Amino acid sequence: MRPRTRVTLxxxxxxxxxxxxxxxxxxxxxxxxxLHPYADRAVHHAxxxxxxxxxxxxxxxxxxxxxxxxxxxLLSAAIAAVALLRVVRSEDERGGATHRHGxxxxxxxxxxxxxxxxxxxLLTGVYIVAHGAQSPGGGFQGGVILxxxxxxxxxxxxxxxxxxxxxxxxxxxxxxxxxxxxxxLALAAAGASPAGRVxxxxxxxxxxxxxxxxxxxxxxxxxxxLIREHPPAGDPREPA
Amino acid sequence: xxxQATVALPxxxxxxxxxxxxxxxxxxxxxxALATAxxxxxxxxxxxxxxxxxxxxxxxxxxxxxxxxxxPLAADPLAAALACVAAALTLAALAFSWRYFTEIQAVxxxxxxxxxxxxxxxxxxxxxxxxxxxxxxMSVVAFALTGYRSEEPATVHGALxxxxxxxxxxxxTLAGIALVYGRTGQLGLAAIGxxxxxxxAHGRPGALITAAFVxxxxxxxxxxxxxPFHFWLADAHAVxxxxxxxxxxGVMVELGVYGVARTYWAVFPGLVPLRAVAVLGAAAAILxxxxxxxxxxxxxxxxxxxxxxxxxLLVGVAAGTPAALSxxxxxxxxxxxVKGALFLAAGALLNRYQTVDARxxxxxxxxxxxxxxxxxxxxxxxxxxxxxxxxxxxxVTEHAVLERGWWWFTPLSIAAGAVTAGAVLRVWLVVWRGMxxxxxxxxxxxxxxxxxxGEHEGPETPGILASLPWVMVAPAVALLAAGLAVGLLPGGPxxxxxxxxxxxxxxxxxxxxxxxxxxxxxxAEPWTPAGLAGSAVTLLLAVAVAAAGVRxxxxxxxAAPAARAPLARAVGAATRRLHExxxxxxxxxxAWLTAGVAVLALLTTRF
Numbered sequence: 001m002r003p004r005t006r007v008t009l010x011x012x013x014x015x016x017x018x019x020x021x022x023x024x025x026x027x028x029x030x031x032x033x034x035l036h037p038y039a040d041r042a043v044h045h046a047x048x049x050x051x052x053x054x055x056x057x058x059x060x061x062x063x064x065x066x067x068x069x070x071x072x073x074l075l076s077a078a079i080a081a082v083a084l085l086r087v088v089r090s091e092d093e094r095g096g097a098t099h100r101h102g103x104x105x106x107x108x109x110x111x112x113x114x115x116x117x118x119x120x121x122l123l124t125g126v127y128i129v130a131h132g133a134q135s136p137g138g139g140f141q142g143g144v145i146l147x148x149x150x151x152x153x154x155x156x157x158x159x160x161x162x163x164x165x166x167x168x169x170x171x172x173x174x175x176x177x178x179x180x181x182x183x184x185l186a187l188a189a190a191g192a193s194p195a196g197r198v199x200x201x202x203x204x205x206x207x208x209x210x211x212x213x214x215x216x217x218x219x220x221x222x223x224x225x226l227i228r229e230h231p232p233a234g235d236p237r238e239p240a
Numbered sequence: 241x242x243x244q245a246t247v248a249l250p251x252x253x254x255x256x257x258x259x260x261x262x263x264x265x266x267x268x269x270x271x272x273a274l275a276t277a278x279x280x281x282x283x284x285x286x287x288x289x290x291x292x293x294x295x296x297x298x299x300x301x302x303x304x305x306x307x308x309x310x311x312p313l314a315a316d317p318l319a320a321a322l323a324c325v326a327a328a329l330t331l332a333a334l335a336f337s338w339r340y341f342t343e344i345q346a347v348x349x350x351x352x353x354x355x356x357x358x359x360x361x362x363x364x365x366x367x368x369x370x371x372x373x374x375x376x377x378m379s380v381v382a383f384a385l386t387g388y389r390s391e392e393p394a395t396v397h398g399a400l401x402x403x404x405x406x407x408x409x410x411x412x413t414l415a416g417i418a419l420v421y422g423r424t425g426q427l428g429l430a431a432i433g434x435x436x437x438x439x440x441a442h443g444r445p446g447a448l449i450t451a452a453f454v455x456x457x458x459x460x461x462x463x464x465x466x467x468p469f470h471f472w473l474a475d476a477h478a479v480x481x482x483x484x485x486x487x488x489x490g491v492m493v494e495l496g497v498y499g500v501a502r503t504y505w506a507v508f509p510g511l512v513p514l515r516a517v518a519v520l521g522a523a524a525a526i527l528x529x530x531x532x533x534x535x536x537x538x539x540x541x542x543x544x545x546x547x548x549x550x551x552x553l554l555v556g557v558a559a560g561t562p563a564a565l566s567x568x569x570x571x572x573x574x575x576x577x578v579k580g581a582l583f584l585a586a587g588a589l590l591n592r593y594q595t596v597d598a599r600x601x602x603x604x605x606x607x608x609x610x611x612x613x614x615x616x617x618x619x620x621x622x623x624x625x626x627x628x629x630x631x632x633x634x635x636v637t638e639h640a641v642l643e644r645g646w647w648w649f650t651p652l653s654i655a656a657g658a659v660t661a662g663a664v665l666r667v668w669l670v671v672w673r674g675m676x677x678x679x680x681x682x683x684x685x686x687x688x689x690x691x692x693x694g695e696h697e698g699p700e701t702p703g704i705l706a707s708l709p710w711v712m713v714a715p716a717v718a719l720l721a722a723g724l725a726v727g728l729l730p731g732g733p734x735x736x737x738x739x740x741x742x743x744x745x746x747x748x749x750x751x752x753x754x755x756x757x758x759x760x761x762x763x764a765e766p767w768t769p770a771g772l773a774g775s776a777v778t779l780l781l782a783v784a785v786a787a788a789g790v791r792x793x794x795x796x797x798x799a800a801p802a803a804r805a806p807l808a809r810a811v812g813a814a815t816r817r818l819h820e821x822x823x824x825x826x827x828x829x830x831a832w833l834t835a836g837v838a839v840l841a842l843l844t845t846r847f
Binding site for chain 1: 244251252257259260300307309310311345347357358361365374377380381383384387390415421423424426427448454820823825832833835836842
């Protein structure tokens with residue numbers, strides 16, 4: 001298809017889709033109204049079951065199966081990243097890839113701040129996971145903080161240290177175990193008092209999300225940093 | 241508890257394999273995965289056996305229907321049967337993979353099991369948003385499985401197109417779900433259905449209902465490969481590992497049809513017309529058949545034939561009557577078995593000859609007699625050989641839609657069946673009956689627009705097996721036998737299941753009240769004179785299509801273009817245009833997708 005034809009076709013289709021969607025949204029209840037049937041029910045039942053945090057109640061109790069599906073999407077995405085990126089890597093390495101890396105030349109201030117912030121950020125992540133049952137936060141959010149925190153080492157210019165901190169196979173296994181633990185907990189604790197089960201579920205989710213993020217970022221780092229036969233000179237992103 | 245276990249068991253084993261697979265020996269991984277698939281098959285079969293007698297409903301976490309929150313899993317007989325089909329195909333695909341892949345990590349098995357879990361959850365769930373979540377899980381796993389041999393650029397390209405087109409469809413589905421949720425404040429299919437009952441009684445149900453139906457169906461129709469949402473399918477099937485194609489063609493595409501049917505009957509019956517689905521489905525049946533007969537790459541050929549058959553399934557659903565639906569159910573089950581067997585046969589060819597181009601394989605199939613028999617009988621089944629499920633499906637659906645006044649369905653289904661079956665029959669004639677190729681450069685004719693598709697397939701397996709082991713032959717034979725036997729199923733239970741499916745109140749009663757309605761539908765009767773006559777005509781036409789195709793392929797260098805008849809020139813030009821249409825450019829596909837949404841909307845709106 002020629003570019004002009006493609007754009008014309010897309011424009012016609014998009015106009016139709018936009019008209020459809022606009023027509024549909026006009027039928028929605030007015031903005032800012034007082035009618036919130038689902039929210040009313042969800043809050044009511046969360047309070048009845050005595051969960052301190054309604055969001056946790058919806059995530060891990062009322063609609064735990066959705067959360068399970070989302071967990072599994074993340075698990076599959078991480079497994080897929082490992083599976084899809086691995087083959088290419090081995091080929092390039094067989095092809096005699098040369099890569100050398102060591103601590104990059106960043107300013108001492110950045111290096112020190114990075115190393116200082118790492119434990120603090122990890123602690124924050126653990127807090128967000130652990131306290132998610134009581135306050136805003138929870139496994140997903142805390143997991144993201146945990147998963148990204150260790151990449152402060154990369155920002156501090158120490159890619160080898162980052163590699164030592166995250167052995168990929170360990171994270172792969174831990175992620176899968178956490179996903180399995182979530183399924184088992186969700187099954188075993190179904191219908192039980194949410195006060196006891198939400199922290200445990202949050203922990204499983206936090207571990208899984210953290211590991212999945214580390215895996216995904218790690219795989220893309222490898223693609224960007226290691227899989228290169230002749231690193232272009234003067235590339236600022238390349239740890240020299 | 242059975243319903244939860246059906247989903248939880250494969251997920252747990254998948255997680256176990258992902259965690260420890262790299263340390264387990266290969267046979268242990270295979271046995272674990274096979275045993276899990278077998279257990280899930282048994283669980284779904286048990287559910288299917290119990291579904292007509294006892295309500296198979298579970299409210300997860302104990303959030304009953306009275307609370308208005310929570311997610312139900314419900315298995316009416318048709319849903320249970322579909323889950324059973326998915327599990328059985330997974331079992332066959334895993335068994336075939338055992339010897340097919342000499343080097344494969346446990347990650348593959350984990351992904352297949354996650355795929356199975358997502359399919360079962362999608363089929364069983366009684367919640368609109370939950371269906372979307374598991375639909376997405378199914379897609380993510382499918383993208384990963386499609387791109388599994390990521391060392392090949394074509395594989396990455398096919399998987400990327402698949403991912404982008406499916407994701408666009410999924411976003412639109414989510415938008416449609418948001419509209420329904422905004423209007424009703426409900427997410428359960430049954431609850432929404434009850435909420436909307438009577439909406440259409442006072443004139444038109446409104447633009448929101450139309451928009452919601454169109455948007456939700458778009459994602460499902462992308463999966464079901466209705467025209468013009470079908471472009472991803474052949475690209476993905478051509479590059480995905482062959483055992484995975486069994487699942488894609490046999491059940492994943494059909495789950496898109498199921499999504500449309502379930503959403504329509506649980507939520508929208510009487511509120512929106514289904515003619516848009518019928519039009520796009522009929523277009524898919526024709527275009528898929530035409531593209532199918534133009535292919536020489538066997539996996540692509542089978543993929544296009546799946547588009548054609550899924551189009552027929554969509555038309556059967558769009559007829560909107562329980563009788564047509566029971567015919568569609570026969571057709572779906574028969575198609576799953578037959579198409580699965582045909583893909584496994586293609587896998588056997590690919591394993592042995594490192595190519596699935598029928599022109600390169602001329603006459604080389606003689607050493608694989610069992611596979612040849614599978615392809616021959618499979619082709620005849622596609623044409624509606626009694627007692628296959630496709631025969632029963634054609635027969636029952638035709639009768640049902642004729643009562644509705646859709647005279648065009650019979651010629652459509654005969655043409656689609658004959659052309660797709662003829663294409664497969666041609667492959668059998670060339671590969672199993674043809675003379676081994678003399679290397680005459682003029683023999684293959686001029687390079688066509690699709691010639692690049694005929695290039696050698698990258699091997700999925702480094703080693704070539706000396707002879708086909710029984711674990712690779714048996715799954716194909718078993719699937720074919722199952723597809724053949726589907727037509728022998730008694731018509732009474734099938735018709736009852738379809739009647740139950742196509743009744744909004746019965747579904748709501750099952751999910752919300754745990755009360756099983758016992759329908760007394762007239763039994764579906766495949767063995768009618770008209771059905772048998774249709775089958776005979778289709779078979780004859782299929783043989784004619786195959787013979788014409790073989791003669792065309794066997795012709796030595798064609799006459800100079802100037803001397804060709806105008807008709808042949810026109811056909812050549814049309815063929816070229818069709819190949820150009822399937823360009824592989826994802827921008828084209830996205831443009832077609834948006835245009836398709838507009839067409840769906842136009843056809844669904846009541847002016």
